[in-house]
Amino acid sequence: ATIELLRELQQDIGCSVLFISHHLGVIAELCDDVVxxxxxxxxxxxxxxxxxxxxxxxxxxxxxxxxxxRQSGRTRHLxxxxxxxxxxxxxxxxxxxxxxxxxxxxxxxxxxxxxxxxxxxxxxxxxxxxx
Structure with a gap:
């Protein structure tokens, strides 16, 4: 829900969002550019x-x-x-x-x-x- 809200704000008011995270899946979904x-x-x-x-x-x-x-199958050790x-x-x-x-x-x-x-x-x- 929070990610959707951020995406809506980006589109509605045309703003940029600086999003800091270790969650690569969320970054892939939300961000255009990555540092x-x-x-x-x-x-x-x-x-x-x-x-x-x-x-x-x-x-x-x-x-x-x-x-x-990116891991294939279930694993206990990343x-x-x-x-x-x-x-x-x-x-x-x-x-x-x-x-x-x-x-x-x-x-x-x-x-x-x-x-x-x-x-x-x-x-x-x-x-x-x-x-």
Missing amino acids: VMYAGEVVERGTTRQVFHAPCHPYARRLLECDPA PTIPGEVPDLRQRPPGCVFATRCDQRVDACDKVPPDVAVGTGHVARCVLATAR
């Missing part, structure tokens, strides 16, 4: 379709893999992302996800650039490439 954040930093942004169907940052990919709706979120008071140098990333390379020790991977689709990763 994926990790440890307080934007790691990917684009349309909902771009990010959900072609995620380019390793954290965005892993986050989507953990979505219960996938998790190994490792620990860094202490935000002492951020590691470079990419904030590097300590948990299974694709880490030496270049991750430097602050990664924003890479345009599509029209309006940006990922902050040295491994991201345009599609």
Whole structure:
């Protein structure tokens, strides 16, 4: 009911809604654009379709893999992302996800650039490439 009310308000008065959630299904239903954040930093942004169907940052990919709706059959154990979120008071140098990333390379020790991977689709990763 709350989601429907938000959608009606969007349409009736033509407003934007900043919706913060970990519920990926609701995000897919309600949002036109998505910003994926990790440890307080934007790691990917684009349309909902771009990010959900072609995620380019390793954290965005892993986050989507953990979505219960993407699991086949019933399971008691959902996938998790190994490792620990860094202490935000002492951020590691470079990419904030590097300590948990299974694709880490030496270049991750430097602050990664924003890479345009599509029209309006940006990922902050040295491994991201345009599609």
